[in-house]
Amino acid sequence: MNRNKKNISILGSTGSVGTQTLEVARSYPEAFNVVCLGANKNTQILEDQILEFQPQAISCDYHKELSTRGEIPEKLMSLSEIATYNGVDTVVVATSGNVALIPTFEAIKKGKNIAIANKETIIMAGEQLTSLAESNSVNLMPIDSEPSAIWQCLRGENNHISKLIITASGGPFRNTPVGYLPNVTPANALQHPTWKMGPKISVDSATMMNKAFEVIEARWLFDVPWENIEVIVHPESIIHSMVEFSDGSTKAQLSYPDMMVPIKHALFFPDRAPKSNTTPFDPNKTKSLTFESLDQDKYPCFEIALKIAKRGGTWPSALSGADEA
Known part of the structure; x- marks a missing residue:
């Protein structure tokens, strides 16, 4: 991995925030390296992302539906595993629902900075999340226009x-x-x-x-x-x-x-x-x-x-x- 770039792992790469995060990575190739991608059902978009960004590891609940038209990374992992992947600097939590709760906590424990668009994780465990981030000297960066x-x-x-x-x-x-x-x-x-x-x-x-x-x-x-x-x-x-x-x-x-304004602000921080x-x-x-x-x-x-x-x-x-x- 190129240590002159920020290495990012995106949970929910095929959704609205995930695809816009990849647009930022695409626009600033000198600044970001996409290391891991995580998706759920949208295998078609995930395949396109794999072909373009060549991640080292992916997480996909419906991985059996992925075609062989491109090289699928050897490392097929859980969402928690790509959130804690070695060498990743920033984890972008762009999933919806509660699926990202445990992966986010695990990433913080490993010292990963968190760019979070997932409201549910903060709603369910905001007090614990912010306390854990502070104790691990982790930046908790909101990806939403108002916060x-x-x-x-x-x-x-x-x-x-x-x-x-x-x-x-x-x-x-x-x-x-x-x-x-x-x-x-x-x-x-x-x-x-x-x-x-x-x-x-x-x-x-x-x-x-x-x-x-x-x-x-x-x-x-x-x-x-x-x-x-x-x-x-x-x-x-x-x-x-x-x-x-x-x-x-x-x-x-x-x-x-x-x-794109809050996404770029979080990714480029500080x-x-x-x-x-x-x-x-x-x-x-x-x-x-x-x-x-x-x-x-x-x-x-x-x-x-x-x-x-x-x-x-x-x-x-x-x-x-x-x-x-």
Whole structure:
């Protein structure tokens, strides 16, 4: 392995975040070496990735469906094994659901830095995860626009925090009257106005369950009390989060909606990408930035999820399981 590059292992390489992570690796071949790939059912995409990136090891639950059109790595491993693979510097946790919980913990124990997009792992075991990362001197780097924005605002100063302000687009039902919500369909819920996402997270975004998960993430990733985390609707989705400090000043992270921004920030940490194809925010092209209070009547899932999470114990795991079912 080339030690002048960061060696990465990607859990969930065929999903949205996984494929975009590989796009970063493709764009910066001088910076990253893809050592391991992990996937579930999407063997066609995994085969293409194997042919292009030539990983040393893979994990695939449906490996018997892989064709022989390319050279399959000799090392077929479990997800935990590619998460702890010798020589890997950073593990990108891009899976959905609870499948990455144990592999993430095992990777931290081996001193691997974690770039995490998987919300469920933090929801189920955020307190234990952050404690283990700290005790092993591991960087726990969020790959999600809102927690990444908070992380960027806190770089260089993580004391004297008064409040974390997480923004939400309002989803496809922001302008839908509460009385009409019983008539909406799953297809309506998939029409997110800002982000292109998979079906499950699109539905979670429409109900604000996803935003409740981001509050839970922020609670553990940044060690801020529940009562000091606020969610506000920001339809333009340009300000991704804000941090208010004790002296009355507020920092905000701005960018056009693009998952490549938090992915690159995590992968290049503690540096930044030397060049980028991402379009930077242009205030001359933005007429206004608007904010609205979150309508609790329209999004009951939000408050229900937080009430359950605040109970602690195994309740957050039950919450995650119920959302996944």
